[in-house]
Amino acid sequence: DAKTTQPPSMDCAEGRAANLPCNHSTISGNEYVYWYRQIHSQGPQYIIHGLKNNETNEMASLIITEDRKSSTLILPHATLRDTAVYYCIVRVNTGGFKTIFGAGTRLFVKA
Amino acid sequence: EAGVAQSPRYKIIEKRQSVAFWCNPISGHATLYWYQQILGQGPKLLIQFQNNGVVDDSQLPKDRFSAERLKGVDSTLKIQPAKLEDSAVYLCASSLVRGSYNEQFFGPGTRLTVL
Numbered sequence: 001d002a003k004t005t006q007p008p009s010m011d012c013a014e015g016r017a018a019n020l021p022c023n024h025s026t027i028s029g030n031e032y033v034y035w036y037r038q039i040h041s042q043g044p045q046y047i048i049h050g051l052k053n054n055e056t057n058e059m060a061s062l063i064i065t066e067d068r069k070s071s072t073l074i075l076p077h078a079t080l081r082d083t084a085v086y087y088c089i090v091r092v093n094t095g096g097f098k099t100i101f102g103a104g105t106r107l108f109v110k111a
Numbered sequence: 112e113a114g115v116a117q118s119p120r121y122k123i124i125e126k127r128q129s130v131a132f133w134c135n136p137i138s139g140h141a142t143l144y145w146y147q148q149i150l151g152q153g154p155k156l157l158i159q160f161q162n163n164g165v166v167d168d169s170q171l172p173k174d175r176f177s178a179e180r181l182k183g184v185d186s187t188l189k190i191q192p193a194k195l196e197d198s199a200v201y202l203c204a205s206s207l208v209r210g211s212y213n214e215q216f217f218g219p220g221t222r223l224t225v226l
Binding site for chain 1: 115144146151152153154155156202204213214215216217218219220
């Protein structure tokens with residue numbers, strides 16, 4: 001079973017920030033939080049990952065709570081092309097780790 | 112750089128037939144994954160290779176599914192015989208682990224329909 005809980009769907013207006021929450025209350029100390037997204041009919045695409053510090057790259061920002069039990073992916077200025085299913089995953093980075101995807105959050109960006 | 116290649120992109124077979132999928136990972140990526148994605152669900156890991164050795168195949172239905180990774184590069188996933196419930200998209204991914212960074216790159220997938 002996935003170790004994360006995400007809302008099944010969310011809406012966001014184009015140009016506004018999209019904030020996607022993820023609960024991972026059983027996360028272990030050596031597990032990272034990864035986010036991927038899957039646009040219709042394509043394979044998943046890596047977005048960002050982090051351990052305990054907030055992270056930012058050209059696609060998004062990742063905010064991890066101090067207790068690491070939840071995180072939020074932020075798309076600062078959502079576009080129609082950001083409509084996709086977003087997956088939050090927790091896993092270790094050493095060999096033999098298992099990647100378990102949940103059902104994800106389906107984000108609809110509306111004009 | 113070239114991405115993960117998969118073929119065929121689509122396959123339609125009848126139940127009890129056999130089918131094989133092929134994956135060519137990104138050059139230099141030691142880790143290769145096969146996932147099954149049923150419509151409306153997230154991808155489920157079937158098998159993970161590190162070079163040409165199996166790291167995890169706990170969710171692979173071994174009575175009908177088999178996979179191999181030749182010389183630690185290309186990989187094939189086979190289903191024999193296929194069942195209706197095997198209808199899904201089969202995704203191949205590869206990754207290069209460096210420190211805390213382990214991004215998986217996914218191919219476009221093979222959509223299998225079993226009639």
